[in-house]
Amino acid sequence: MGAGRIIAVVVAALGLAVASPSSAQTTGSLTMGAAARATPAAAEAARTALPAVVVAAHVGVEGQRTRLTFDLTRPVEMRAFALADPYRVIVDLDEVNFHIAPPQAQSRGLVKTFRFGLFAPGKSRIVIELTGPATIERALTIEGGEGTPPRLHLDLVRTDADGFRRAMTERAVSNIARRGDRETLGPRLSPRVEEDGGPPLIVIDPGHGGIDPGAIAPSTGDEEKMIVLDFAKVLRDKLAAGGRYRVLMTRDRDIFVPLADRVRMARDARAQLFISVHADSIRGANENARGVTVYTLSDRASDADSERLAERENKADAIAGLDLSEEPSEVADILIDLTRRETRIYSANFARTLAGEMRQVTRMHTLPLRSAGFQVLRAHDIPSVLVELGFVTSRRDVEMLTSAIWRERTADSVSKAVDQFFAARNRGPVAPAARR
Incomplete structure (x- = not known):
């Protein structure tokens, strides 16, 4: 995976959970009167207070495999799974800002197009529309290093409808898109407003x-x-x-x-x-x-x-x-x-x-x-x-x-x-x- 270090990968068929530990601490300084210095922990907390930013997206094709990567300003936790009708891959991640243009309509490999945005408070989502059935071979977060930015990395492999269905039945995390998330969507309401x-x-x-x-x-x-x-x-x-x-x-x-x-x-x-x-x-x-x-x-x-x-x-x-x-x-x-x-x-x-x-x-x-x-x-x-x-x-x-x-x-x-x-x-x- 280049110079980057794989943070963590947990693969469960088409349900993939990825956890990224805190990035290496960085030092910084803050001048307050007698040139007081911020601690490394305080500098890291300030750096991670704002959402990470997705700054670039890349699609590559090699045979039956399509690779999709998203460059980040810092690593984030992510989770990927597939859905049918239509065929698509869902990537859920901590809230990020997207500083990338919408993709062109022309498809590449298994990727027809993708869209992105805020899905729920504190959560962003990328929806990747596919040209046909596919399995997720790899989905992981890579920490940057030596000129390589942190990245979300997905490898998709073409399959047939039967192969897709088999993978779906083996998925360890069922209906991630709805369960748990539905409770946090939209403005919160008191149970009843006065009648x-x-x-x-x-x-x-x-x-x-x-x-x-x-x-x-x-x-x-x-x-x-x-x-x-x-x-x-x-x-x-x-x-x-x-x-x-x-x-x-x-x-x-x-x-x-x-x-x-x-x-x-x-x-x-x-x-x-x-x-x-x-x-x-x-x-x-x-x-x-x-x-x-x-x-x-x-x-x-x-x-x-x-x-x-x-x-x-x-x-x-x-x-x-x-x-x-x-x-x-x-x-x-x-x-x-x-x-x-x-x-x-x-x-x-x-x-x-x-x-x-x-x-x-x-x-x-x-x-x-x-x-x-x-x-x-x-x-x-x-x-x-x-x-x-x-x-x-x-x-x-x-x-x-x-x-x-x-x-x-x-x-x-x-x-x-x-x-x-x-x-x-x-x-x-x-x-x-x-x-x-």
Whole structure:
């Protein structure tokens, strides 16, 4: 492995745990009055207080073997395992900062592409999409030395589907991606927020985040996860101003939150309205599409484009490397509960009010009210909408979405729609929403 020293490797079929001891202590000095010196331990503590940084990534191919390495500023603990449907390798590590550009679309060897980001508080993740089934031959952390930086090192070897399945059944660490990690994802909530009295509670859900960038603007490289987070923060501040509403965000920074956890947050908090914020993308015959679309939940999509969008958004957990093979069956029960007429009517009426207010200040899609089976809207007892603010595949929409002036104006319109929604609820039962 060159001049580097292997720190530690524990291999269990496709589950690999790697522990790295503290790096060699370094000395430093601190001038305080009479030139006092910091101890080596204090210097090391200061050096490791900030997250390590991934500064480079390399992919090499030799026959059936593909080697993937990530250069670091200091060693970190890591863990690697493989998942199927689609074939991918997951690398979990202590929180790091990524100072590398996203990889090019062109695949090399077994690596189709990879993505990276914050997965949970204190934890980062790299998801490596594979061109086919593979086993992890080696996964280890190497401590740098003699001009060689510390590295994460993975050797992947091509196999067939049967070989992959055999390796999966032998994996000693089962479902690492979900068990244990799920408890730390997203903002923490008290078990229940007071039910009666006080301002209404609204949950704002900025889509994607962390390891999952969402759609990426081809013209500028802007990522959906940051576009919608910026908008959600402005909307939060407007709704919370003056104490009219209590506001909870499913994420308030660049972090991944599973879809089911977003719904669970809203239900645990007894939210009275759920607004999920996204930015759309489209290719093909409709690639010139622009403007805002407001979606409500339906087990049958209103049109083919809406169905494709819901399928894409519902893949967020797989994109982030969650193993969904043991996903709870509660979704089926929730879909049955969605027949509750009152919640569906409230959702549809808020969608109509929201589209009407937003139309006053921004461009709307030619079909601004749609429906599809979005998993994030499946809280059966909370009126819920998903707002696509625009299309990142439209250069003009991207200019709009990244404008602070546009964010302020559009968030104002959403705030007005929320005011109307709760004013109508306080007046009593609502009439069924008109169909469009």
